[in-house]
Amino acid sequence: QNQLLHEVDEAKNAGPDVTQEQTTKIIQLNERLTYSSASLAEATELLDTLGKDTVELKQALLSISGDITQDVLNVDVVRSIVRQWFKKVKNMTMDNGPNIIFKLTMLIIILFIAKMLSNGARKLTRKTVTRSSLNFSVLLQDFFITLVGQAVFILGILVALSQLGIELAPLLTGFGVAGIIIGFALQDTLSNFASGMMILIYRPFDVGDLIEAAAVKGKVSHMSLVSTTIKTLDNQRLIIPNNKIWGDTINNITVEPNRRVDMIFRIGYKDDIDKAEEILTSVTMSHPKVLKDPEPKIRLSNLNLSSVDFIVYPWATSDDYWDVFWDITKSVKVEFDKAGISIPYPQQDLHIHQAS
Template sequence: MFRNAFWVLLFISFHCLAENAVTQPPSPTELVASQTAVINDIEATSKRVVQMEATWEKTTSEMTRDLIQQQVVSDIRTTTRLVNHFLDQVKVINTPEAIKLGEEVVNAENRFFEARLTPASSDLRKLFEQYEKASADEQLLVLFNINDFYAYINWLQNERLDNLNLLKSWKVDTAAAQQELDQEITLYAEFMATYLRNNTRQKELLQTELKSLPADARSSLESKIATQDRLVRSAVANLKQIVIMMEEQGLPVEQYNELIFKTTGNLAEAVVNFDTLRTVIVGLWDDLIRWFKSNMGGMLSRLFLFAALMAGAILLARLVRRGISRAVTHKKARFSTLVQEFFINVGGNLVIIFGFLFALAQVGLDLTPVLTGLGVAGIVIGFALQDTLSNFASGMMILIYRPFDVGDFVEAGGVAGKVGKMSLVNTTIRTFDNQVFMVPNAKIWGETIKNITSERIRRVDMVFGVAYGDNVELVERILEEIVSNHPKILKTPEHIIRLHVLNESSVDFVVRPWVKTDDYWDVYWDITREVKVRFDREGITIPFPQRELHFYTKAPAELPGERVTIQRSDIGLRTVGEGEDGRA
């Protein structure tokens, strides 16, 4: 542990000595010698870079060019680090003589940077020309070199800005140099903005052309659009770097931020400030006004055409409904009311739907994605609405086989009542106590359907019981008179009155007259009431159920048991053979 502490203290001591050695200011003679060495290095680097730039122009291999460019940047950065080290020494001494030496070095470095910018700009233009002539595979590598040149030029400009700011801190007059640099940066930004607009416009034209091509011919054009998109994104990234430099110098950048925003559609891509937001908003408003003015005539004409076509479709739908109505309601057609309503509604709605799609196509809307989307949506909806589709299919079967119609009294789906209306999904049934049920068609079609009023005439089935002691002929004559005298009972088919069953407590007669379906309940209730009145008048008994109970009392062994019979009826119990007072 002592050894570790010793080494830590030794390391700290050497570190402090090293810092003292670095921060110790050089003598004036040493500073002059350092200045001479730095300037000589700048000149030597300049010669090497000029040679490499000449070699770069003669080389056609992109990989060799990339290596040369990397070597150029490496040599310049080495010289820049040497210059920065010398300038740090000048800042430490901070005397007029030292500052004078530093100013000479900064000016020499700036001249070196300016000399590098001219061939770099020329080489960048050549890369653009080479990019346009290159194949699709080569374009990507050329684009990498273009991006490297963007970064190289921006770095040179930033170094010049840093040198000018350093001279300003030394109270050196840099107005002329600053003005020249501002003009160069502004021209560079204008060039990049123009380049971005052209590439964006070219991309939009390619995308517009792509929409008009069939699917099998789009691959080559899609590759061009992808290439153009890479150029746009590269130009946007470089313009952002230029805007940052301009904003640091207080130059106007609002129009370039607006261009970045319009190109990317993302305000976060721009260098945001209040002036930029105001410029973007004003620009968007101006674009909207210009677009509205230039497209107002076309918009109004398209709206008028769309409205006229839709009006024609609605008028045609009415005519189609009227024609279908006449066809399906013809007496020879024999369609049910449900089928009539179905054909009328479906025919009219189809005309309106096709008219709407035709109107959209006439105003310039491409229906291909719309129809494709409807197809995909139909598949999704089909899986999600399986029960609804089952009801739809059942509704179609009901329309085809017509087990009932509107106004019929039915028993279906567990509900009994009058059919009010029907859609392809459900059927509305109103019960006899005026309750409304919407029954799914699948439930109706999947169970037994009882149509009470499907036929125009219906038989009324009634059973009347009389006592065993009553006269059969008299009962038959009374029932015959009641049925024959009722005005709503049909003569044909002929009614039936028969002795039907010798029941446990009664002799049962069946009465089966035929009536119109609408008169069923009226006849049923009238006959029932009249039978009760006539039977009472003629002294005929309508018996109630009776049951005899036999009780055996237990007697001594020497005595026989006594049997007691009790009759049970709806009015109580009594022993057979007893009088009303209970005595025999």
């Protein structure tokens, strides 16, 4: 058996230059091994019939042929095989133990150094992007920090694997082939990845912005290259794929420092228009959070079916938008009630004519 394994290894090393003599020798050795195994099996059966101890013979037969037979149920055979395996492992450990321990130690040290360098690269990148004159968004800053940190750590893993004697070229080639296969299988994920890159480059919003996109309205709390996390106004957390956001209209509500507060107030046709306009102007201009520039706009805008409509357009900071909206709405109702000005509701007049 050992001769056969040796000749097979020699033939493999020769490759296409293997000689006819080597091939013939391998065939002959294989035939001799087969014949010897058959003879040993017959002899073992005869000895079993005579009640002799055949444990070592069965062990040798199992190791040569590799066939799993009922002999594996024999406790003595299994014990002998296991003992032989442990002996081989022990010898291998004794022969190569120091080298294995050294390589494992180097692996741990390299991975530890790679982790430290990765953390240092993250900190350095964070300082660079936050102080950069390019005015990177928070989303783009997080992307660069994560990318640099992971790239350094992956490089450390490759160095560690090379110290174990692993060939990196076939490994990287295998990763490339696997990447192509995975790319076809994860087309939707790659679409989200591409959309995430477009969002990072064009920066339609940033962390903390109030946006409305993909039929969702809320504040951006986090973003990755695959999805964006939005916290709604009623404190729900929604994770939306990036291709849904990039493929829809994005309304960044708080990107501008100031916003116009659009309100409409209706009075009845019998009410005093000038008095109503005076109240609206007074309430709007006296509010402390209404901006003086741009100047608020108050106009009679429409003669509706059952009401006279006024538009009130004050300006406020984005943070004060709802305070101005709610305060002015409440104050106008109170002042209208004091002045006897009605706020009509839709109504229809029905006229009945009787035939004479």
